[in-house]
Amino acid sequence: MKKGWILAIGLSLAVVAAVAMADQSDAKKAAAQSQPMPGGKANAAIEGRSGSKLTGSAEFVMHGGMTMVTVSVKDAPPGVHAVHIHEKGDCSAPDASSAGGHFNPGGHQHGAPDGKEHHAGDLGNMTVGADGTGSIMVHSSDLSLEGPNSVVGRAIIVHEKPDDFVTQPTGNAGGRIGCGVIK
Numbered sequence: 001m002k003k004g005w006i007l008a009i010g011l012s013l014a015v016v017a018a019v020a021m022a023d024q025s026d027a028k029k030a031a032a033q034s035q036p037m038p039g040g041k042a043n044a045a046i047e048g049r050s051g052s053k054l055t056g057s058a059e060f061v062m063h064g065g066m067t068m069v070t071v072s073v074k075d076a077p078p079g080v081h082a083v084h085i086h087e088k089g090d091c092s093a094p095d096a097s098s099a100g101g102h103f104n105p106g107g108h109q110h111g112a113p114d115g116k117e118h119h120a121g122d123l124g125n126m127t128v129g130a131d132g133t134g135s136i137m138v139h140s141s142d143l144s145l146e147g148p149n150s151v152v153g154r155a156i157i158v159h160e161k162p163d164d165f166v167t168q169p170t171g172n173a174g175g176r177i178g179c180g181v182i183k
């Protein structure tokens, strides 16, 4: 009788283990299917707003759990300009106010991209040279191409002024001189 019970327990454990393994491999398959294709990308074409004639582009590439963000502009006013991802992919307003506030899925304070507290959309500052061109590259663990932290359907914004990384919730970066919907 005792041996029978032990055998029964052993068998049921084996069944549980087998079911658990099957579940795991199904979950893995599902995860693999919902992941962006290797080399998955999102892009934005940046257009001038608030009277600026700047143009530019932004590219987002997944890279082993991180998102590599590259932003470049031309015909921009020389100087230092804040760059953010804003929550709404709507650049229709002449001052780009239609793009809403900073993209902040984690409910954080505004700050520098490498600071302890910052919005997922805080990309820091870009310096534009005397020739009107500038670019930044940011590796972000806060941004993705899918899920709640996805940049797709949001907007990249270039500001008139530098981000001070302190003023809440905007960084006191002034007007929005460039805007592009991320697709």
Ligand SMILES: [Cu+2]
Pocket: 082, 083, 084, 085, 086, 102, 157, 159, 173
């Ligand atoms: Cu902004």
Ligand SMILES: [Zn+2]
Pocket: 084, 102, 109, 110, 111, 118, 119, 121, 122, 169, 170, 171
């Ligand atoms: Zn912010």
